Amino acid sequence: MQRVAITHVAQSSGMESKESLMDFTYRVNKEILDKAGLKRREVGCIVAGSADIFHSGLSCANAFDWDGIGAFLKEGSRAEESAFSFIYGCMRILSGRYETVLVTALVKGSENPDNDPITSFYGDPFYLRPVGVNESVVAAMQMRQYLERYGVTEEQCAKVAVKNLGNALFNPYADRKRRVSLEDVMASERVYDPLKALECAPKSDGVVAVLLASEERAKTLSKKPVWLSGYGCSMDHFHPGDRDLLKGQLPAAAQRAYKMAGIDDPGKQIDVAEVCEPYAFQELLWCEHLGFCGEGQGGRWIDSGMPLMDGALPVNPSGGVLATNPYPARGLYRIAEAALQIKEEAGEHQVGKKVRTALAHSTHGFGGQCHSVVILSA
Amino acid sequence: MGNAVAIIGTGQTKHGRRSDVCYPDLVREAVTAALEDAGITLKDIDGIVLGTMPSMMEGVSSTHFYFAEAMGSVGKPVLKVETCGSTGQSIGHCGFFWVASGMADIVLVVGSEKMSEGDGQATMTTVFDPFFQRTFAAGAPGVFTMQSMEWMYRFKIPEEKGREAAARISVSNHDNAMDNPHAHIRTRVTMEDVKNARIITYPVRLLDVCPASDGACAVIFATGEKARKICRKPAWIKGLGFRGEEFFYGESDKAIWMSATEAAAEAYRQAGIRNPLKELDVAEIYNPFTYQEMIFYECFGFCPRGEAPDYVLKGTFLKDGELPCCPSGGTLCSNPIGATGLIRLAEAALQVTGKAGARQVEGAKLALSHAMGGVDQFNGVTIVGSEL
Amino acid sequence: MAKEEHRIVKGQVMVPYEVALGKTWSMFYDFLKEEKIMGKKCPQCSRVLVPPRSFCPRCFEDMDEWVEVSQEGIVETWVYVNMPFFAQELKIPFISAQIRLDGSDTGFIHQVAGIDLTEFEKVREIVKLGGRVKAVWSREKKGNILDIAYFEPVK
Numbered sequence: 001m002q003r004v005a006i007t008h009v010a011q012s013s014g015m016e017s018k019e020s021l022m023d024f025t026y027r028v029n030k031e032i033l034d035k036a037g038l039k040r041r042e043v044g045c046i047v048a049g050s051a052d053i054f055h056s057g058l059s060c061a062n063a064f065d066w067d068g069i070g071a072f073l074k075e076g077s078r079a080e081e082s083a084f085s086f087i088y089g090c091m092r093i094l095s096g097r098y099e100t101v102l103v104t105a106l107v108k109g110s111e112n113p114d115n116d117p118i119t120s121f122y123g124d125p126f127y128l129r130p131v132g133v134n135e136s137v138v139a140a141m142q143m144r145q146y147l148e149r150y151g152v153t154e155e156q157c158a159k160v161a162v163k164n165l166g167n168a169l170f171n172p173y174a175d176r177k178r179r180v181s182l183e184d185v186m187a188s189e190r191v192y193d194p195l196k197a198l199e200c201a202p203k204s205d206g207v208v209a210v211l212l213a214s215e216e217r218a219k220t221l222s223k224k225p226v227w228l229s230g231y232g233c234s235m236d237h238f239h240p241g242d243r244d245l246l247k248g249q250l251p252a253a254a255q256r257a258y259k260m261a262g263i264d265d266p267g268k269q270i271d272v273a274e275v276c277e278p279y280a281f282q283e284l285l286w287c288e289h290l291g292f293c294g295e296g297q298g299g300r301w302i303d304s305g306m307p308l309m310d311g312a313l314p315v316n317p318s319g320g321v322l323a324t325n326p327y328p329a330r331g332l333y334r335i336a337e338a339a340l341q342i343k344e345e346a347g348e349h350q351v352g353k354k355v356r357t358a359l360a361h362s363t364h365g366f367g368g369q370c371h372s373v374v375i376l377s378a
Numbered sequence: 379m380g381n382a383v384a385i386i387g388t389g390q391t392k393h394g395r396r397s398d399v400c401y402p403d404l405v406r407e408a409v410t411a412a413l414e415d416a417g418i419t420l421k422d423i424d425g426i427v428l429g430t431m432p433s434m435m436e437g438v439s440s441t442h443f444y445f446a447e448a449m450g451s452v453g454k455p456v457l458k459v460e461t462c463g464s465t466g467q468s469i470g471h472c473g474f475f476w477v478a479s480g481m482a483d484i485v486l487v488v489g490s491e492k493m494s495e496g497d498g499q500a501t502m503t504t505v506f507d508p509f510f511q512r513t514f515a516a517g518a519p520g521v522f523t524m525q526s527m528e529w530m531y532r533f534k535i536p537e538e539k540g541r542e543a544a545a546r547i548s549v550s551n552h553d554n555a556m557d558n559p560h561a562h563i564r565t566r567v568t569m570e571d572v573k574n575a576r577i578i579t580y581p582v583r584l585l586d587v588c589p590a591s592d593g594a595c596a597v598i599f600a601t602g603e604k605a606r607k608i609c610r611k612p613a614w615i616k617g618l619g620f621r622g623e624e625f626f627y628g629e630s631d632k633a634i635w636m637s638a639t640e641a642a643a644e645a646y647r648q649a650g651i652r653n654p655l656k657e658l659d660v661a662e663i664y665n666p667f668t669y670q671e672m673i674f675y676e677c678f679g680f681c682p683r684g685e686a687p688d689y690v691l692k693g694t695f696l697k698d699g700e701l702p703c704c705p706s707g708g709t710l711c712s713n714p715i716g717a718t719g720l721i722r723l724a725e726a727a728l729q730v731t732g733k734a735g736a737r738q739v740e741g742a743k744l745a746l747s748h749a750m751g752g753v754d755q756f757n758g759v760t761i762v763g764s765e766l
Numbered sequence: 767m768a769k770e771e772h773r774i775v776k777g778q779v780m781v782p783y784e785v786a787l788g789k790t791w792s793m794f795y796d797f798l799k800e801e802k803i804m805g806k807k808c809p810q811c812s813r814v815l816v817p818p819r820s821f822c823p824r825c826f827e828d829m830d831e832w833v834e835v836s837q838e839g840i841v842e843t844w845v846y847v848n849m850p851f852f853a854q855e856l857k858i859p860f861i862s863a864q865i866r867l868d869g870s871d872t873g874f875i876h877q878v879a880g881i882d883l884t885e886f887e888k889v890r891e892i893v894k895l896g897g898r899v900k901a902v903w904s905r906e907k908k909g910n911i912l913d914i915a916y917f918e919p920v921k
């Protein structure tokens with residue numbers, strides 16, 4: 001069986017960019033090719049991760065993406081969410097037809113409307129959109145159930161924002177850099193009660209690229225390739241009312257990934273996790289679903305200090321999505337950060353413990369309608 | 379090269395103005411038909427790929443959410459792949475690679491569009507950048523006319539000859555669509571009808587142009603092993619290629635059209651095809667405009683550059699010609715854009731498995747399918763055969 | 767019950783964007799204010815691209831060299847647009863054209879005007895493939911592509 005590795009990672013500064021999206025994309029792609037010592041012409045295939053019109057004002061995002069990602073007359077494609085792009089890139093290598101694939105995710109949140117109007121277009125025009133449903137509305141409903149059903153407290157949820165924004169201070173690529181206290185989070189505006197402003201992700205500019213290679217090629221390209229060892233994805237019902245918002249499809253996605261990676265005790269076998277938490281409480285819920293703690297135990301889990309940077313299973317040492325949210329690119333950011341931890345190249349936000357296995361998670365849709373889980377190994 | 383992958387089932391909706399169904403129900407119609415054709419159920423599906431045109435087309439974004447139930451994807455892995463008009467081919471390629479990677483045995487690929495619910499030409503305009511070119515955009519007809527004019531000028535094709543050949547293409551596609559129960563436009567037209575039709579953007583007239591259709595298509599990919607077990611006659615994937623040019627229109631030469639030429643060349647290399655005109659039995663080309671179909675003939679090596687009108691006029695691409703093109707009636711008679719490239723692939727698969735009904739090209743064994751996307755920016759090609 | 771099939775819900779979507787031009791494209795528009803059309807030259811393939819890019823899409827190298835190109839060029843292709851559609855910026859009829867400005871290696875998309883556009887048959891006597899056109903400037907510069915008002919046929 002063919003294996004696939006991440007050999008290199010490059011990402012843009014988390015700050016708002018004054019460059020055009022095309023130039024912004026080019027800089028990061030140029031950087032990763034230079035790091036790998038490859039010419040554009042030498043790359044086997046190129047896959048973009050971007051979202052169209054509502055996230056850029058451009059229809060058919062691949063059209064505008066194409067030059068900046070270096071895809072002129074190359075085999076290539078585009079997936080709409082960047083964890084999708086990543087796994088599609090991996091498939092290209094695993095098929096045995098390509099030795100290298102460059103995957104780039106890109107967006108300029110600063111140019112776009114807010115996340116809420118954008119995600120309202122996930123809604124159908126008949127039922128959900130007319131009643132004002134968007135990702136934050138469903139998240140707030142999900143949070144209320146989470147608090148009520150399990151007795152998790154608002155403070156415990158707020159602690160996720162304190163932790164992640166604190167971690168982001170050590171990540172030069174993070175967008176929202178601000179030390180916040182529990183009181184700050186609790187006192188921030190109740191935008192979608194019980195959700196508070198500092199518990200909701202911003203919208204960020206971001207370009208991130210990973211270079212994938214076949215086993216043979218990876219060994220020549222990098223001293224420390226990071227291997228894909230597990231992948232799982234699962235889709236839920238469209239109407240939030242058709243599901244139990246606290247159950248969802250993340251356990252199914254995680255089980256697929258764990259099975260492929262041979263993981264039976266994720267809490268012990270995974271060294272670090274980059275979890276997609278556009279809303280603070282979701283990190284706790286997702287960690288339950290990933291099997292890091294028991295059902296309803298998310299609150300106690302954060303209290304225990306386990307997911308802190310120096311804890312037993314650090315979660316989002318990069319600061320996560322609460323710090324940096326280039327929406328369609330955020331999945332690949334998680335994957336890139338997980339890879340950097342294994343490579344010991346995360347710099348100031350490198351976790352204290354030795355990382356051999358890392359988990360990256362991505363989700364999008366109302367209340368986490370779709371989840372992807374990626375396991376990377378040294 | 380690599381693992382064998384085959385198509386084991388296809389399904390299409392009746393294409394046209396489908397205000398009788400909501401969008402997810404339209405998708406479900408194609409999915410159900412494909413599962414029935416393959417003789418399997420959703421339980422057998424390991425993963426699902428969806429692609430459509432951009433959100434502006436129907437005003438709902440990230441439709442893999444909206445279609446979760448319609449595609450049968452609840453509890454399953456999904457991928458959403460999109461490359462504008464070439465989406466149909468790109469999602470087919472994704473289905474292929476998912477299976478070829480060994481990560482799935484059977485993958486369902488779905489493409490759809492409900493063009494009656496949005497403004498297709500306004501959507502196309504937003505493919506152009508807001509800084510330089512959008513101001514001068516005139517939807518798809520504007521671009522395709524510019525390209526066709528440049529091509530005729532470059533190869534010194536007299537206007538009357540180009541007109542005559544384009545009209546022949548319109549007539550033959552309309553004739554072919556009469557044999558296709560899925561086709562949107564099913565009316566016969568004469569040469570005179572085409573030449574006297576209302577001008578859209580000179581020299582392109584109404585009957586040179588595809589309709590805006592509602593429709594969906596589903597295609598099921600399987601490993602060679604599964605295909606042999608499940609399917610009496612699978613269509614084997616022989617080669618695939620996808621290429622894109624620069625974003626700004628005018629930067630690459632559209633009369634030669636490198637992306638179309640190289641996408642086909644890549645697919646030919648993989649399939650071991652040296653003389654496409656002789657070796658291919660049938661081609662399903664993405665032909666939203668009659669004139670453009672001729673440029674594709676040249677890019678795909680069916681005839682020398684500048685000679686497509688001659689080949690058309692001598693009947694090379696008619697249903698009983700040397701290389702029948704678009705026996706389904708093609709994109710010219712049905713164009714639900716996000717589905718269209720996949721419909722081409724489905725039709726090619728039907729041809730090489732002898733399941734094309736009244737539109738069957740007798741004895742077809744090797745078929746080319748294709749789609750084009752962006753502002754003449756992208757081309758994708760897939761070649762299928764009756765044998766591996 | 768009355769038969770009421772195929773019910774339709776109507777809606778319209780308006781979404782605002784603020785899109786960055788970036789340094790290279792901002793400079794292009796600054797040059798237009800001075801009535802100069804500037805391209806960028808690739809150090810590797812030597813092509814001059816208009817509109818300019820900060821990098822060559824083919825060579826994937828930075829392009830730092832600005833080159834002024836001619837305000838005259840050849841019509842590589844054109845289309846007479848007499849078809850209205852939603853959000854069209856120009857009034858129909860108009861001519862969209864791909865113009866190869868002398869000294870550049872790419873087709874530049876703009877409009878051909880300055881002649882009576884009402885009748886297509888008369889227009890095609892004047893506007894021809896391979897024909898030469900030259901830029902006509904707007905008196906007032908707004909920092910957009912219509913600072914070049916249009917290209918007119920050279921007699």
Ligand SMILES: [Zn+2]
Nearest residue numbers: 808811822825
């Ligand atoms: Zn160059």
